[in-house]
Amino acid sequence: MSAHHRSLPPHPDLQRYYPPGEKRQFVRQIFDAAASDYERVEKLMSLGTGSWYRRRALRRHGLPFGNRALDVAVGTGLVARELVRLAQGKVFLVGLDPSVGMLLQARERGPLSGVAACGENMPFPDCTFDCLTMGYALRHLPDLLLAFREFHRVLRPGGKLLILEITPPRRGLGKAMLKAYIRSLTATAAFLVTRHRSTAELWRYFWDTMEACVPPERVLAALEEAGFLQVSRFLELGIFSEYTAVKPL
Numbered sequence: 001m002s003a004h005h006r007s008l009p010p011h012p013d014l015q016r017y018y019p020p021g022e023k024r025q026f027v028r029q030i031f032d033a034a035a036s037d038y039e040r041v042e043k044l045m046s047l048g049t050g051s052w053y054r055r056r057a058l059r060r061h062g063l064p065f066g067n068r069a070l071d072v073a074v075g076t077g078l079v080a081r082e083l084v085r086l087a088q089g090k091v092f093l094v095g096l097d098p099s100v101g102m103l104l105q106a107r108e109r110g111p112l113s114g115v116a117a118c119g120e121n122m123p124f125p126d127c128t129f130d131c132l133t134m135g136y137a138l139r140h141l142p143d144l145l146l147a148f149r150e151f152h153r154v155l156r157p158g159g160k161l162l163i164l165e166i167t168p169p170r171r172g173l174g175k176a177m178l179k180a181y182i183r184s185l186t187a188t189a190a191f192l193v194t195r196h197r198s199t200a201e202l203w204r205y206f207w208d209t210m211e212a213c214v215p216p217e218r219v220l221a222a223l224e225e226a227g228f229l230q231v232s233r234f235l236e237l238g239i240f241s242e243y244t245a246v247k248p249l
């Protein structure tokens, strides 16, 4: 099989949540259902540091870069709002997400050019954006290689990419503690605060995808295979992965 047709799902199908091959529908539906609670629970989970950390990571990697930015998996706009803030408004930003529920939440929180589509198949011409960000959505993509090739296509030569992701420790106490924090504590607190079962399920699902996710080395290799240069990973506090890459000139 040629390199162009290889695929790399971020994790195997999780059959306790959806039948094989039905991840896409499941993901869209769970994010639509939990959209109105997402920021409240995210704030609780990150103890209010979510926006601050996203801003810090963007700044660390020199983003926004240029004046046309694309935030893939914009969700309620947590990364997008920090991009706009750092650019002091001087950036044209597009936020893309397949969940219309999430896009509506993002709109309520600030002006945004929202586009309902998937990161692996985007309705933009080649070489449109100077920079592309994606926060905490790597695990929700159907295929990393497909998505990274698409990111490469829509970036202009010299354009920069930043992907934020949580990478739990592979074993030991650190892993057990993070699992308890996300899968039990946050999921339970989410239910108590919102009274929505789907919101509790979302946080359990997050953990299960993190645990099943391919290791960072595979993500880096896939970025290279998609044609990116200067591919690297910065690790903050042992769990926050910041993947960066540049499209060659």
Ligand SMILES: C[S@@+](CC[C@H](N)C(=O)[O-])C[C@H]1O[C@@H](n2cnc3c(N)ncnc32)[C@H](O)[C@@H]1O
Pocket (backbone or CB within 6 Å): 027, 028, 031, 072, 073, 074, 075, 076, 077, 078, 079, 096, 097, 098, 099, 102, 117, 118, 119, 120, 134, 135, 136, 137, 140, 141, 142
């Ligand atoms: C955990 S939220 C992250 C939102 C935001 N980036 C943040 O930092 O809070 C993940 C988002 O990924 C979106 N998503 C799921 N599948 C996707 C896909 N194939 N392409 C792009 N976004 C996707 C979901 O709808 C959801 O809004």
